[in-house]
Amino acid sequence: xxxLEELRKINARCIHCRACQYAYSGEPxxxxxxxxxxxxxxxxxxxxxxxWEGYFNSGKQWMARAFLNGELPASQEFLEIAEACxxxxxxxxxxxxxxxxxxxxxxxxxxxxxxxxxxxxKHKIFRDRVNDKxxxxxxxxxxxxxxxWLSEYQELIDKPDTKIAYYVGCTAAYRQQQIADHTAxxxxxxxxxxxxxxxxxxxxxxxxxxxxxEVFRNVMNENLETFKDYxxxxxxxxxxxxxxxxxxxxxxxxxxxxxxxHAVEFVYDLLDEGKIKIEKPYNKKVTWHDPCHxxxxxxxxxxxxxxxxxxxxxxxxxAAEKAKEAHYELPRIVLNSIPGLDLKxxxxxxxxxxxxxxxxxxxxxFSDMALSTSKERLKEAASTGADILMTSCPxxxxxxxxxxxxxxxxxxxxxxxxSDQGSKLVVVELLELLDELL
Amino acid sequence: xxxxxxxxxELVKKLVAICGEKYVTTSEPLRHSYMARGIMGMxxxxxxxxxxxxxxxxxxxxxxxxxxxxxxVTPAAGGLSGGFxxxxxxxxxxxxxxxxxxxxxxxxENRVMVVEPGVKSGDAWRIFxxxxxxxxxxxxxGAPPAATVLGDAxxxxxxxxxxxxxxxxxxxxxxxxxxxxxxxxxxxxxALPGAKPFYRWxxxxxxxxxxxxxxxxxxxxxxCAIKMIPHPHxxxxxxxxGDTWDDIVRPAWEISKHEMGIAENTVMVQGGNYxxxxxxxxxxxxxxxxxxxxxxxxxxxxxNYEVWAWSQEELDFALNGIDKIxxxxxxxxxxxxxxxTLHPKQIASRLKKPNKIAVPYSLWQAGFLFxxxxxxxxxxxxxxxxxxxxxxxxxxxxTMWVASIDHARQAIVxxxxxxxxxxPGIMDRIREFNLETTRSFLKKGWINYRxxxxxxxxxTFSQAKEYYKMxxxxxxxxxxxxxxxxxxxxxxxxxxxxxxxxxxx
Numbered sequence: 001x002x003x004l005e006e007l008r009k010i011n012a013r014c015i016h017c018r019a020c021q022y023a024y025s026g027e028p029x030x031x032x033x034x035x036x037x038x039x040x041x042x043x044x045x046x047x048x049x050x051x052w053e054g055y056f057n058s059g060k061q062w063m064a065r066a067f068l069n070g071e072l073p074a075s076q077e078f079l080e081i082a083e084a085c086x087x088x089x090x091x092x093x094x095x096x097x098x099x100x101x102x103x104x105x106x107x108x109x110x111x112x113x114x115x116x117x118x119x120x121x122k123h124k125i126f127r128d129r130v131n132d133k134x135x136x137x138x139x140x141x142x143x144x145x146x147x148x149w150l151s152e153y154q155e156l157i158d159k160p161d162t163k164i165a166y167y168v169g170c171t172a173a174y175r176q177q178q179i180a181d182h183t184a185x186x187x188x189x190x191x192x193x194x195x196x197x198x199x200x201x202x203x204x205x206x207x208x209x210x211x212x213x214e215v216f217r218n219v220m221n222e223n224l225e226t227f228k229d230y231x232x233x234x235x236x237x238x239x240x241x242x243x244x245x246x247x248x249x250x251x252x253x254x255x256x257x258x259x260x261x262h263a264v265e266f267v268y269d270l271l272d273e274g275k276i277k278i279e280k281p282y283n284k285k286v287t288w289h290d291p292c293h294x295x296x297x298x299x300x301x302x303x304x305x306x307x308x309x310x311x312x313x314x315x316x317x318x319a320a321e322k323a324k325e326a327h328y329e330l331p332r333i334v335l336n337s338i339p340g341l342d343l344k345x346x347x348x349x350x351x352x353x354x355x356x357x358x359x360x361x362x363x364x365x366f367s368d369m370a371l372s373t374s375k376e377r378l379k380e381a382a383s384t385g386a387d388i389l390m391t392s393c394p395x396x397x398x399x400x401x402x403x404x405x406x407x408x409x410x411x412x413x414x415x416x417x418x419s420d421q422g423s424k425l426v427v428v429e430l431l432e433l434l435d436e437l438l
Numbered sequence: 439x440x441x442x443x444x445x446x447x448e449l450v451k452k453l454v455a456i457c458g459e460k461y462v463t464t465s466e467p468l469r470h471s472y473m474a475r476g477i478m479g480m481x482x483x484x485x486x487x488x489x490x491x492x493x494x495x496x497x498x499x500x501x502x503x504x505x506x507x508x509x510x511v512t513p514a515a516g517g518l519s520g521g522f523x524x525x526x527x528x529x530x531x532x533x534x535x536x537x538x539x540x541x542x543x544x545x546x547e548n549r550v551m552v553v554e555p556g557v558k559s560g561d562a563w564r565i566f567x568x569x570x571x572x573x574x575x576x577x578x579x580g581a582p583p584a585a586t587v588l589g590d591a592x593x594x595x596x597x598x599x600x601x602x603x604x605x606x607x608x609x610x611x612x613x614x615x616x617x618x619x620x621x622x623x624x625x626x627x628x629a630l631p632g633a634k635p636f637y638r639w640x641x642x643x644x645x646x647x648x649x650x651x652x653x654x655x656x657x658x659x660x661x662c663a664i665k666m667i668p669h670p671h672x673x674x675x676x677x678x679x680g681d682t683w684d685d686i687v688r689p690a691w692e693i694s695k696h697e698m699g700i701a702e703n704t705v706m707v708q709g710g711n712y713x714x715x716x717x718x719x720x721x722x723x724x725x726x727x728x729x730x731x732x733x734x735x736x737x738x739x740x741x742n743y744e745v746w747a748w749s750q751e752e753l754d755f756a757l758n759g760i761d762k763i764x765x766x767x768x769x770x771x772x773x774x775x776x777x778x779t780l781h782p783k784q785i786a787s788r789l790k791k792p793n794k795i796a797v798p799y800s801l802w803q804a805g806f807l808f809x810x811x812x813x814x815x816x817x818x819x820x821x822x823x824x825x826x827x828x829x830x831x832x833x834x835x836x837t838m839w840v841a842s843i844d845h846a847r848q849a850i851v852x853x854x855x856x857x858x859x860x861x862p863g864i865m866d867r868i869r870e871f872n873l874e875t876t877r878s879f880l881k882k883g884w885i886n887y888r889x890x891x892x893x894x895x896x897x898t899f900s901q902a903k904e905y906y907k908m909x910x911x912x913x914x915x916x917x918x919x920x921x922x923x924x925x926x927x928x929x930x931x932x933x934x935x936x937x938x939x940x941x942x943x
Contacts, residue, residue: 012859013800016474018516018584025583026794028563039564040583040792051490052468053535058584059471066470071484078467096798313719313801 002251004107008068011104013097014061020091021056023352037347043090045355045373054081057091057101064108074115082109083120087209087360088292093351109211122364123210131215136201137170147198149177159195165230166194169237170202171394179394182435183236183263189438199226203240210361220248232259234266236431238294238393246301262294263431264392268330271337280437281340287386290353291393299324344384358399374403378422392430400427440920440930443508444529445486452503453489461490476805479890482524485533492538494622494660502620504532510924513654515555516586523654526891526925527933548636550611552663555588559792562587574598574669583792588662594651599705604844607650611635614661618917635663653926656916672747675788677778678764679737683819685775686741689767691815693760694846700759701845708841709741717802717837717856805859810852810887818849825853832871895928896935903940910941
């Protein structure tokens with residue numbers, strides 16, 4: 001299912017109940033630590049920020065239906081509303097009708113653009129850069145510099161006769177090289193025979209999310225060709241991982257020719273198999289932010305993959321949900337294997353996690369919304385009493401750090417202590433910590 | 439024929455002056471985002487402008503501006519089980535999204551809470567859970583978290599304790615109403631400035647009934663004072679099965695008659711058939727033969743009893759009382775009505791409020807509609823028999839739900855019409871089904887709960903002519919230009935029906 005037309009029947013399941021606007025819409029009695037974080041809570045970043053029904057998934061489903069029925073024409077205004085969504089999938093967790101809300105939103109964006117509406121300014125820039133064969137990344141960096149971060153271990157580049165590749169992704173390759181460094185270092189420490197492929201190109205995630213599918217298909221096909229002979233691809237970027245794992249099979253119509261695993265999951269696998277043990281302590285209070293792409297989206301995909309094979313959902317839905325929940329536990333198992341680490345969970349977690357605000361093309365195009373969303377999540381993180389906000393996604397890391405910077409500026413300007421809003425939190429990428437401890 | 443004017447630039451400017459630019463939009467996509475066709479009604483027209491007022495004064499000014507331009511106004515916040523109250527006829531006019539008005543005050547001493555239209559069940563439950571755990575907020579049972587407290591109450595929807603106290607509207611102690619012409623007034627004791635909403639009948643004849651169930655067509659209710667009930671924490675659900683509708687309806691009547699006895703603990707009595715379970719799943723991904731449901735312990739028909747008590751002893755007393763009535767009934771009527779073995783998770787799921795229990799019927803195909811009827815409790819078996827036969831004839835699964843209101847004085851009978859909303863001609867098929875059952879039921883003296891403008895209301899008022907004439911008279915006094923939610927309650931008549939206008943006979 002890739003086009004909006006193919007999703008017509010799924011979209012038609014929406015009865016506009018608006019349960020999707022709430023985190024924990026099915027858990028009214030969920031206990032929280034504070035009055036603010038208890039029971040059901042609003043959970044849609046765009047809806048909270050803009051207020052109008054059309055920014056919530058519930059409204060978007062009905063705009064999509066009107067578009068499908070020829071009642072609502074494609075327009076720039078329509079695209080702007082459709083694009084103002086982080087595609088975090090919180091809504092998808094809530095839907096008792098199993099509507100693939102993120103698929104509908106992404107397909108709606110694509111359909112509007114394919115009707116002749118120009119993509120939004122920032123999204124167009126991404127697309128053009130990724131489409132440029134001399135770049136193949138959204139950051140306007142030279143393609144030949146993609147592996148420049150790997151100054152020390154050049155032998156890892158295009159290493160022959162290895163079956164495991166680390167897909168670095170554009171952000172770690174060009175902007176947050178420390179994440180690439182830490183990931184490569186972890187793999188070396190674990191004694192993994194792996195390579196970094198110089199021909200890798202952007203996974204296409206930002207292009208796909210923002211509805212620019214033609215260019216996405218080009219880079220997807222290039223990557224599939226480049227990596228086809230590997231057995232396993234490892235990822236440090238939640239977005240790249242989700243794109244390969246969930247979107248490539250759907251858009252190519254073929255199962256992946258290799259296995260995929262996020263580096264945190266890979267560490268989990270080794271812990272689970274008893275092949276490694278973390279001995280060094282990390283004596284800090286930590287709260288964990290679930291990246292939407294690698295946690296919620298993959299969890300939901302696991303659930304729906306099981307249901308797709310089932311001829312009795314009544315019996316199998318519970319097992320499918322359990323498999324999803326088991327996926328949500330993976331990062332927690334890794335964190336709890338670290339001696340001394342005091343995990344203080346936020347209220348909205350796992351499938352009901354509140355987004356950092358950066359995804360779906362929002363960070364670039366709707367920076368105010370991204371910042372506001374980041375601050376809401378930082379406040380929730382601060383409410384746990386943790387000192388460290390840990391996650392494993394370069395976009396979450398960036399957006400949280402931007403939120404903290406903004407809070408610090410506010411503190412400087414007003415003299416008001418905003419530590420209860422998260423101004424004193426330190427954002428740590430879990431892979432960085434694992435590199436330190438392994 | 440009433441001629442309404444389209445919303446023009448001048449009117450939009452007035453709305454912006456009243457509410458601020460941020461809260462008025464004519465955006466075509468955003469207007470479409472409020473649409474809903476399903477669950478509580480299939481009829482919906484696109485509004486021309488959306489406005490989000492902050493208080494009753496702004497509501498009043500909007501109505502004055504709408505009257506000046508002769509533009510229709512549809513107020514809505516969320517209410518009921520889902521979907522919105524939408525314009526029924528063209529032009530769609532002004533859609534008043536009341537969700538910004540979301541204040542709530544709680545008076546535990548006088549056991550009344552006051553809500554504005556935007557207070558959602560999920561939020562009310564959360565606030566009560568943390569601040570007032572010994573009280574139950576008057577939220578609808580079986581509605582999702584975004585359903586509003588006020589919307590449910592003024593449309594006479596279910597409460598958590600409808601089996602005992604009747605519909606939510608019976609719990610109302612006072613209203614703040616903005617009349618279609620812009621005047622703001624209070625009902626009950628609230629009419630006296632400074633008085634609390636402690637006495638529903640207030641300072642004179644109470645006009646609440648004109649507004650409750652009017653689907654927003656008599657005035658806009660901007661505040662509602664509702665009784666709060668205690669929230670005892672010894673709770674459970676028991677269920678008994680049977681093969682026929684009478685097997686579940688008659689014992690429930692015997693239990694519910696025990697007023698001032700075990701019936702007071704039995705706050706909700708509701709049941710259904712196995713199709714109610716089956717159609718929550720995709721038609722192609724669930725067994726459709728009853729044998730499967732039998733194997734997993736689901737009877738053909740069953741009735742649930744939700745029991746609240748102040749102690750385990752009191753809870754056991756009520757449960758034993760229910761069981762004894764069933765046992766006696768089985769012997770006397772020579773029936774087998776087994777108590778179902780409920781898994782603790784099933785009990786917890788049923789006790790959960792608010793919940794999403796009513797939502798997944800779209801999975802069967804792609805869309806569903808609740809059609810709700812009231813009848814005297816003991817007549818509900820006959821209604822369900824007829825409904826199921828009609829559903830089968832029209833090619834719909836026989837999904838049926840029934841619940842007691844006020845100690846089984848009345849029944850709400852609700853077929854859930856599961857269909858594929860993308861199927862060409864489906865709306866005509868639903869309309870045919872609705873017309874056929876409506877005509878038959880009206881002859882039997884049964885009434886529709888929330889009449890839709892194109893089938894139920896015209897068919898009903900064609901029978902209840904004198905009532906309709908009075909309704910139109912009241913309406914014209916309150917709303918001389920008929921701007922509020924036109925089409926609802928079949929006013930103006932010729933906008934929704936080709937039948938002879940009863941008010942002219």
